Amino acid sequence: MNTQFTITELAREFDVTPRAIRFYEDQGLLSPSREGSSGLRRVYSARDRTRLKLTLRGKRLGFTLSEIRDLLDVYESPTDTVPQLHAFLATVARHRDVLERQLEDLNATLEDLAQYEAQARVLLENGTRETRHA
Incomplete structure (x- = not known):
């Protein structure tokens, strides 16, 4: 199984926009590493992928981002x-x-x-x- 993902791969897999993924990153729900000479290319780990999956599930269930963050903290x-x-x-x-x-x-x-x-x-x-x- 792939342990690194691009923002495009995750967006496609979970049917969300790259902008949404960047928003979740800004909210502290995801923390990709940076690669490339300018450090602009985001690389997401299996942990980030799982956190995104749980975040989207939490949103569907009506949880706030703050509640999702707390739940993810408990999960980890x-x-x-x-x-x-x-x-x-x-x-x-x-x-x-x-x-x-x-x-x-x-x-x-x-x-x-x-x-x-x-x-x-x-x-x-x-x-x-x-x-x-x-």
């Missing part, structure tokens, strides 16, 4: 950091609650839509029958 820290683990669990619990409420709302909305759809189909069917019999 020794396992005996009790305060960090408590903070991690609190963040996860908050987001779980939000997602569960959103899921309940989505399920209720889907049920409402199914009822409206069924009613509309009945009205269409009745209207079609009445038109045929007229």
Whole structure:
């Protein structure tokens, strides 16, 4: 497996723009090394790739960049950091609650839509029958 990646490779793999990757770097979520005579060419490690993957997953789940940074720090820290683990669990619990409420709302909305759809189909069917019999 490749242990070094260019910004273009990561952008393509994760379907994000190089600008987004540079933004995450500016936010301290990624820390590529620099290569080339001018030091402008970014080289991302397997660690950076994993951090980008987790960052994008966290964003999809509604985590703030600050929360993602904290979670990444816990992910990479020794396992005996009790305060960090408590903070991690609190963040996860908050987001779980939000997602569960959103899921309940989505399920209720889907049920409402199914009822409206069924009613509309009945009205269409009745209207079609009445038109045929007229």
